[in-house]
Amino acid sequence: MSLKNLSFSSKVDNFDEVEEGNDVLSVLDLPELVLECIIERLPPAGLCSMAGVCCSLRDRCRADHFWEKHMKNKWGRIIGPAAIREWQWHVALRKDSNHSKQGRPKGLMMILSIVRPSWWIKPKVDDRCKPSSLPDDSIMSWFLSLENGRFWFPAQVYNRENGHVGFILSCYDAELSYDQLTDTFQARYPPHGRRAMAIENNVSWERLRAPPVDISPHDLLISDCLNELRPGDHIEIQWRRNKEFPYGWWYGVVGHLESCDGNENYCRCHQSGTVALEFNQYAPGSRWRHTTVNRKEHREEGNEADGFYGGIRKLSSVEEISTWKRLWPSEILE
Numbered sequence: 001m002s003l004k005n006l007s008f009s010s011k012v013d014n015f016d017e018v019e020e021g022n023d024v025l026s027v028l029d030l031p032e033l034v035l036e037c038i039i040e041r042l043p044p045a046g047l048c049s050m051a052g053v054c055c056s057l058r059d060r061c062r063a064d065h066f067w068e069k070h071m072k073n074k075w076g077r078i079i080g081p082a083a084i085r086e087w088q089w090h091v092a093l094r095k096d097s098n099h100s101k102q103g104r105p106k107g108l109m110m111i112l113s114i115v116r117p118s119w120w121i122k123p124k125v126d127d128r129c130k131p132s133s134l135p136d137d138s139i140m141s142w143f144l145s146l147e148n149g150r151f152w153f154p155a156q157v158y159n160r161e162n163g164h165v166g167f168i169l170s171c172y173d174a175e176l177s178y179d180q181l182t183d184t185f186q187a188r189y190p191p192h193g194r195r196a197m198a199i200e201n202n203v204s205w206e207r208l209r210a211p212p213v214d215i216s217p218h219d220l221l222i223s224d225c226l227n228e229l230r231p232g233d234h235i236e237i238q239w240r241r242n243k244e245f246p247y248g249w250w251y252g253v254v255g256h257l258e259s260c261d262g263n264e265n266y267c268r269c270h271q272s273g274t275v276a277l278e279f280n281q282y283a284p285g286s287r288w289r290h291t292t293v294n295r296k297e298h299r300e301e302g303n304e305a306d307g308f309y310g311g312i313r314k315l316s317s318v319e320e321i322s323t324w325k326r327l328w329p330s331e332i333l334e
Helices: 015-020 032-040 044-051 055-061 064-075 081-100 108-112 139-147 318-326
Strands: 153-158 170-179 184-189 198-203 234-240 248-255 274-278 290-294 301-303 307-315
Touching: 032 055, 032 064, 044 055, 044 064, 044 139, 064 139, 081 139, 081 153, 234 318, 290 301, 290 307, 307 318
Parallel strands: none
Antiparallel strands: 153 170, 170 184, 170 248, 184 198, 234 248, 234 307, 248 274, 274 290, 301 307
């Protein structure tokens, strides 16, 4: 549509008159829709910069609907229900703390000081604009808290502890903190049994995910896919070393029973009450390479020597399967 044929209301109707009168055209004089479109296209750094210009732009630029897109694009893949609950609990604690203390509220510029300096340029601030603290429950506040690494959130890490051989092709729960300088994370794995808390640095984005099911790592998943499992299906299964340990998720495939020769035309493994699971990252003959579970009555099976196998998830997402394959070890594990 030609701008000549587009009519809209604006604080400035004739730009020639502005030039003749030597008036200064402010960004706030733009039509509302145009200003909204400009702000919507700003990256997080630009929103932070524009928020420091004046009261009107400050209130606009920290509105939730401008930050929802940035949250989803950068953090959506690794933020799950558990992380959301953690943030809500964090906000509730801060509100209680603010109510119990009296003092000057922190201004927006103090909040922005936690963002790396290259993100924003100090603008001319309207002296008539009184400082206003960033609401704790705003999406902008959450985004900045994730960026500066002060907010630790729960997620899961593939191949924990720098790919320790005992955790290859597994995914474990951890608390994560982001490091802007390296664009990586620090992971804290909770202590269990006699094992102390383990800390891992420089965890890349590719090794992270939001928990696929919203349960505690100490809770057993009640499987709802057992009746439909067939040879060749990709699965994740809960496994823990002993009853004191949390579950981790381990990648495997559904195999054929020993009584089956693997011929697709005659295979009846899907009709059996037993499901064969294979973990082909381990060498043939390894006690970790093969196990079976009861299709109808499976809950938790195992012992102190071989560990305990818990709930099973069938993987249908191409992205999930390709992630596991990308993490496949270069050598077969003993």
